[in-house]
Amino acid sequence: MKRILIIEDDLGIAELERDYLEANGFAVAIETDGAAGEKKALNEAYDLILLDIMLPGRDGFQLCRTIREKKDIPILMVSARQEDIDKIRGLGLGADDYIVKPFSPNELVARVKGHLARYEQLTSREIHRDVLRYGDLEIDESGHRVFVKGKEVALPNKEFELLLFFAKNPGIVFSKETLFDRVWGGEALGETATVSVHVNRVREKIEENTAKPRYIETVWGAGYRFRG
Numbered sequence: 001m002k003r004i005l006i007i008e009d010d011l012g013i014a015e016l017e018r019d020y021l022e023a024n025g026f027a028v029a030i031e032t033d034g035a036a037g038e039k040k041a042l043n044e045a046y047d048l049i050l051l052d053i054m055l056p057g058r059d060g061f062q063l064c065r066t067i068r069e070k071k072d073i074p075i076l077m078v079s080a081r082q083e084d085i086d087k088i089r090g091l092g093l094g095a096d097d098y099i100v101k102p103f104s105p106n107e108l109v110a111r112v113k114g115h116l117a118r119y120e121q122l123t124s125r126e127i128h129r130d131v132l133r134y135g136d137l138e139i140d141e142s143g144h145r146v147f148v149k150g151k152e153v154a155l156p157n158k159e160f161e162l163l164l165f166f167a168k169n170p171g172i173v174f175s176k177e178t179l180f181d182r183v184w185g186g187e188a189l190g191e192t193a194t195v196s197v198h199v200n201r202v203r204e205k206i207e208e209n210t211a212k213p214r215y216i217e218t219v220w221g222a223g224y225r226f227r228g
Helices: 011-023 034-043 062-069 086-090 105-123 155-166 176-184 195-206
Strands: 003-007 027-031 048-052 075-078 097-100 131-134 137-142 146-150 151-153 215-221 223-227
Touching: 003 011, 003 034, 011 027, 027 034, 034 062, 034 131, 034 151, 048 062, 048 223, 075 105, 086 131, 097 105, 105 215, 131 155, 137 155, 151 176, 155 176, 155 195, 155 223, 176 195, 195 215
Parallel strands: 003 027, 003 048, 048 075, 075 097
Antiparallel strands: 131 137, 137 146, 146 151, 215 223
């Protein structure tokens, strides 16, 4: 089931949009505040975002720019403002479409379906996508994304590289020195203590219980091992 996020400060409009989309087989979440909507958009996995322009907290233009930097999914901007400059600004920031209020719910559903179909067609053309899956953990190497139980978690570059290295070498015990050399590079300046810091940070994001890690296991006196 495709997941859609509606960021709209008018709850009545948002609920109407949700009802029509759910009637057509979509799973829908609603946020009425810009800042809360941004957090949900960046931290959870959605297939399409309906984004109002006039929002409390952060406006739709700011959200569109921020979301587009992190997410490659369709963004449809919605507003009662009909000036061409708004359309140009919205599309220039990375929006895929612009819908002017008032609009018919059926038009909205048609546009959502059209953009999702187009997006699927484009992504299906990718020749190869390296994705590693272990239990509830999914690592998309080419997309530089990590998901736990379907929810995306944000890992800075070195944390991602460390997790990817572990996941590509399951069952092998690596010392801190080896990990530092393989992930940070032999010429990197720093101390191997940074390995422990990064392992703890990764665990906090992917492990359900950091005291009893499911994925990155400490092998006392030797280093760390990834359990696939």
